[in-house]
Each structure stands twice: as structure tokens, then as C-alpha cells.
Amino acid sequence: MFALGFFLLAGLLxxxxxQYDYYDEYYVPSAPLEGVSSPICAQECECPLNFxxxxxxxxxxxxxxxxxxxxxxxxxLQNNLIEEIKAGVFDxxxxxxxxxxxxxxxxxxxxxxGTIDKLSKLEKLLFSYNKLTKPPxxxxxxxxxxxxxxxxxxxxxxxxxxGMENLTTIHLSENKxxxxxxxxxxxxxxxxxxxxxxENKLKKLPSGVPPSLLMLYADNNDIDSxxxxxxxxxxxxxxxxxxxxxxVDSGIPAGVFNVSSLLELDLSFNKLxxxxxxxxxxxxxxxxxxxxxxxxxxxxxxxxSPVNYSRLRTLRLDGNNITHSSMPDDTANCLRxxxxxxxx
Numbered sequence: 001m002f003a004l005g006f007f008l009l010a011g012l013l014x015x016x017x018x019q020y021d022y023y024d025e026y027y028v029p030s031a032p033l034e035g036v037s038s039p040i041c042a043q044e045c046e047c048p049l050n051f052x053x054x055x056x057x058x059x060x061x062x063x064x065x066x067x068x069x070x071x072x073x074x075x076x077l078q079n080n081l082i083e084e085i086k087a088g089v090f091d092x093x094x095x096x097x098x099x100x101x102x103x104x105x106x107x108x109x110x111x112x113x114g115t116i117d118k119l120s121k122l123e124k125l126l127f128s129y130n131k132l133t134k135p136p137x138x139x140x141x142x143x144x145x146x147x148x149x150x151x152x153x154x155x156x157x158x159x160x161x162x163g164m165e166n167l168t169t170i171h172l173s174e175n176k177x178x179x180x181x182x183x184x185x186x187x188x189x190x191x192x193x194x195x196x197x198x199e200n201k202l203k204k205l206p207s208g209v210p211p212s213l214l215m216l217y218a219d220n221n222d223i224d225s226x227x228x229x230x231x232x233x234x235x236x237x238x239x240x241x242x243x244x245x246x247x248v249d250s251g252i253p254a255g256v257f258n259v260s261s262l263l264e265l266d267l268s269f270n271k272l273x274x275x276x277x278x279x280x281x282x283x284x285x286x287x288x289x290x291x292x293x294x295x296x297x298x299x300x301x302x303x304x305s306p307v308n309y310s311r312l313r314t315l316r317l318d319g320n321n322i323t324h325s326s327m328p329d330d331t332a333n334c335l336r337x338x339x340x341x342x343x344x
Contacts, residue, residue, distance in 0.1 A: 042066035058100070065089045068096070078102040078126070084110030090119060098124045102147075106130045127151070128171070135160050143167055144191075150174035158184035165190045173198040173217070184208050197221070198241070205230060205242070215239040219266070225251025231259045241266040243286065252276050268316065275299045280310050288342070289319035295326040301334035309333060314340045 041047035044066045045057035054074040057066065062080040070092040082104040090096060096119050107130075116125070122140040128149035135148060137160050144166045153175035161167060168191050172182075177200040186192065187208040194215040197206060202221040209216065213234050223245040231237060238261055247270035257265055258279045265278065266286040273291045277299040295317075300310050312335055324343050335341065 040069045040071065042069065047072070068093045073097040076100045077104070080104050082106055085112055085115045087112040087114055090115055094118050095121045097121060098126075100124075100126045101130065102126050103129045106132065108133045108136070111136055123166075139164070141166070145169045147171040148175070149196075153177055154181060156182050156185045158187070160185060161189060163188070167192055169194045171196045172200070175200050177201060179204045179206075182206050186210060209234065211235055213237055217241045218245070220244040222246055224248060226253065226256050228253040228256060231256060231262065234261075235259075236261050238263045240264070243268040243270070245270055247272060249273050257282075280308070283311055284314040285312055286314070286316045287320070288316040292317065292320040292322055295322055295328060295331075297328045297331060297334055301330075304330055304333035309336050310338070312338050314338070316340075316342045318342045318344050 038047035038049060038052050041055060042057070044060060044062060045055050047055050051074075053072060054076070055068060055072045056076045057080070058076045059079040062077070062082055065077060065082060065085060067089055068075060072093050073096055075093070075096060075098065078100050079102070082101070083106060085106065099116070099119065099122060106127075116122075116136050117138050120140050121142050123142055124145040125136070125139065125143060126145070126147045127136065128147050128151070130151050132148060132151040132153060134153060134155050134157075135146075139146070139160070141163050143164055146161075146167065146169070149171050150173070153172065154177065156172070156177060161170075167189050170186070170192065173196045177197065179202050182197070182202075185208070186195065186206060187210070189210045190212060192210050192212055194217075195206070195209060195213060196215075196217040198217050198219040198221070200221055202218060202223055204223060205216070205218055205226065211234055214236055216234070216237060216239070219241050220243070223242060224247060226242075226247070231240070237259070240262060241264075243266045247267060249272055252272070255277050258277050260279050260281050262279060262282050264284040265282060267276070268286045268288045268290070270290050272287065274294060275287065275292060275296050278285060280301060300312065301308065315335070315338055322343065
């Protein structure tokens, strides 16, 4: 299981580095050798002898989920034509750990009661690229990862994730969620480190987000402002991405981004006219394609000295109304660690 844990960690890190490398297959080990399968396996699938607790039913044009035999803990059903989850299919494996259902045609009304909600030890539910209009549930209190990317979610009841103290990662991007539909949805999640609500219909950043959060992605929404003190309630937040929104200067309270935990701040593709005030410990600032017309160095460094300077490594200002010649004389002292400053 060490190898599986390594791939999970690698996947999480890949989502937090660069702008943006994204690796989304880390949860799928190499395919088993064809024909070498455990005799207990469903005939439509493969259960490799060197990984006897896994059953691979992926990419087989299945229209249904076969009965899962006892002993299986990792079930791969992605890339099929499955439309429903019938009662009884998981009766033999109520201790299932991973359930991968990505890229199917499952709708919310075709998930029978007594199926997913019986999986009390489930740790990972990967249900992206289906046709869900609401999250499945009730869900296991053991869950640590929930992926519902690219469904048709328009509602997310506040009690859906209640009591899930092990949940670390939630992916809800590419849905139809509004600010109101996720109100209270993340309250009480003591272990949450990554929340992705990109490509929805949010007008505000999600409220009630737990203070454990390290990464918050809200790109491609309709957000026009950041609440005063929002980041102060997230003391360990390192990565905040709010690109492709409708942010304007009047919607950015003074000092709202001046927090020492933040390492990466992405405000690109908005309507800002000035560089917002940031903390000197920030390492990556993305402001490309805004309407910035002045290089205000004091919002990056209050003053420069041998011990007071910005830790910015990357500063992107391309697609704005300023050029390299707009930089004040003291820029070199302030941005002494910058390896990439882009104007065009």
C-alpha cells in the first residue's frame, strides 16, 4: 500500500505546483496482465493475482455494475456506459475502500438506496464525469477524498458532509453550483486541505470553509469581491486561485491578501486596475490580463532593506497597461528573489 499512498501524495502535489500542471490518473495503478486473474473475480472484470483485493472493470463498455465478490476493496469501474447502481451490487463488500466510477452515465435518481450508503469504510469516492444533479449519500464517515467533477450538480445540501472528519480533498469543479447552494456545506470538516469549486456559478467565495484548508480553487466563476478578513480565517492557506472572475479594485479590501501563509495567489483574467497589497512572503503572483496601469511597488514591499524584501519568485503582469519601464527605481531591491517577471 506504500506505492498507492505515494501516488496519492504525488497527485495532490501536482495540483498545487505550477500554473497549472494537473495529473488526474494517480489513483489508477498499472493495468493487470490480461488473463491472469483470481478465480473469484466477476467474469466481466480482472482481479490480478499480485493485487487480489482490486477488481478492474474499467473500459469494458459495461452497462451495469457486476456483483462484486467478497474480499475486493478497490473497485475500478471508470470509462464504461453504466447508467445506474442497482441494489445488491455491493452487498458482499461493505468494507470497500475505493470506488472509481468516473466517465459513466449515472444519474442521481438511478442510485438505489442501500448501495453507496452501505459502504461504511469507503475512503475514496471518485464519481466525476457523470450526470449527477446532487451528491450521492449519505456517505461514509471514513471518506477522505470526494471527486464529483463535471457533473450537473446544482444543489449540495448543508448536511451532506456532516461528521466527515477524515475528509481531506473535495473536487466540485465544472458543475452548476451557486453561492447559495453550497452555503454551510463545508462546515466542520476538520481535516480538509483542498477544495476545488472552479467552473461553477459562484458569486462569492464559499463561506464556512474550515481553517485547515491549504488550497482553495475558485477559478472561472462570477466572483466580484473578496470579503474583508476572509483569508484571516484560513491561517494555513497557501494556494488561492480566483482567476477568470469579475474582481474589481473596489471589491478587494485593503490588506485582504496580506497574510503570511499564502505562497501562490492567482488573480489573472479579472478587472483589476492596480496591484493589490500582498505579504512579503508570497512567492507566486499571477495578475496577467487585468487592467492594471500602474506598478505600485509599495503594495509589494512596504520598504526595502537588507532584511526586508519580497520573496516573490514569479510575477506575471502581461496583458495589462504597463511595461517593463513602469517599474520604479527601487524594484530590484524589493524583488531581489524574482526569477520571472513577465510584462508581455
